[in-house]
């Protein structure tokens with residue numbers, strides 16, 4: 001019987017609308033969890049959704065050894081919304097392109113093919129900024145991080161012919177992602193125009209770069225992906241839309257996570273000083289104080305456990321929701337204390353780790369950023385960490401685990417280390433006042449990952465060495 005878990009009652013239709021229209025879904029799901037417990041059903045647009053909010057339910061779904069679930073539905077939605085793709089490219093994306101990404105990056109070694117050129121490009125972008133700073137300068141944190149990653153990663157993956165001057169359209173698309181996902185046709189005209197311009201720019205790029213069956217100057221991974229896309233005989237704009245969707249996957253979470261990493265760490269000066277000391281001493285003792293030696297080493301030798309803990313702790317706050325799963329056969333999911341939920345073929349399952357990774361077991365609140373929370377074997381180094389390590393799903397888990405995890409971690413580390421090496425940095429708000437302590441609340445319309453609600457700035461000056 002599938003009636004063992006509660007159904008969110010129909011006198012709360014706004015919950016359905018909130019999710020469907022992407023407004024404040026995080027808040028609404030928290031309210032549902034408070035009222036209905038860790039697993040509940042929602043009926044939306046003629047489909048049944050089952051939401052799991054606790055550790056057991058999330059892990060049991062992510063493990064899915066019986067292959068009961070697919071993610072085609074959410075990938076089709078993404079391709080349609082982000083890439084404006086008209087033909088069905090869900091299977092292409094999932095069965096053809098993900099394995100290419102997976103082969104390229106799913107081991108720490110895999111990153112080696114892109115790391116040297118990424119490191120060089122990031123260093124050259126940041127050191128030219130350093131040369132141009134006199135005194136101190138306030139830069140918009142999200143754009144600082146966004147433009148540098150967009151430019152470096154696009155060039156490294158797609159070659160120097162990629163039009164990186166499209167950043168502002170990319171930003172509009174990413175920032176108003178929720179409007180693109182909305183089923184209401186007249187919302188988000190400006191964002192759709194930005195998306196269409198991006199698609200055309202990518203179409204031009206493909207036309208210019210496709211020579212002798214390869215994308216000139218691009219990575220082997222990008223060429224292999226495009227060969228597979230081309231094999232599908234899509235229209236040129238659908239081909240470009242598929243590339244745009246892949247590109248968004250490459251950039252969006254990295255940029256967003258890097259933004260929050262700077263914000264959380266800099267808003268807590270003692271934490272920042274600890275991370276900086278780890279970076280300085282690692283550079284000094286392992287790389288002769290030479291950033292170039294660090295940049296040309298393999299990422300396995302970086303050995304920055306406190307920075308890695310800070311990244312994980314950041315992800316605990318950033319990843320709110322995982323993509324939808326669609327059941328392709330009947331199955332059951334256990335969600336703790338002997339309770340099970342029956343999932344029927346065609347049901348959609350939504351995993352909601354945002355709640356579980358912030359309240360853990362006995363309901364202890366985990367609202368505070370704690371830089372050393374995920375240090376290996378950390379017990380009680382200070383009041384904040386107090387040895388509590390809530391479950392970590394920053395990169396998902398099981399068969400659908402993030403295929404770009406090692407690339408993402410590499411990029412996040414190298415960017416942060418290079419900034420710490422080159423700059424003195426402070427976090428300030430729009431009025432130029434220092435930001436310390438709790439950060440402003442996240443944008444309530446955030447869907448999969450938390451987005452900022454207010455602009456924050458980095459006050460940067462050259463670091464005296």
Ligand code: HEM
Nearest residue numbers: 249250253254257322323394395396400401402403404408
């Ligand atoms: C900090 C950066 C990143 C974070 C936090 C992140 C997070 C995630 C998460 C949570 C999932 C699982 C979603 C689910 O369970 O449905 C996922 C899947 C995926 N990620 Fe990432 N990701 C990041 C960067 C990247 C990058 C750089 C790439 C591309 C190279 C990438 C490629 C993928 C792919 C292809 C999947 C789908 C895997 C599948 O369904 O088989 N990710 N990512």
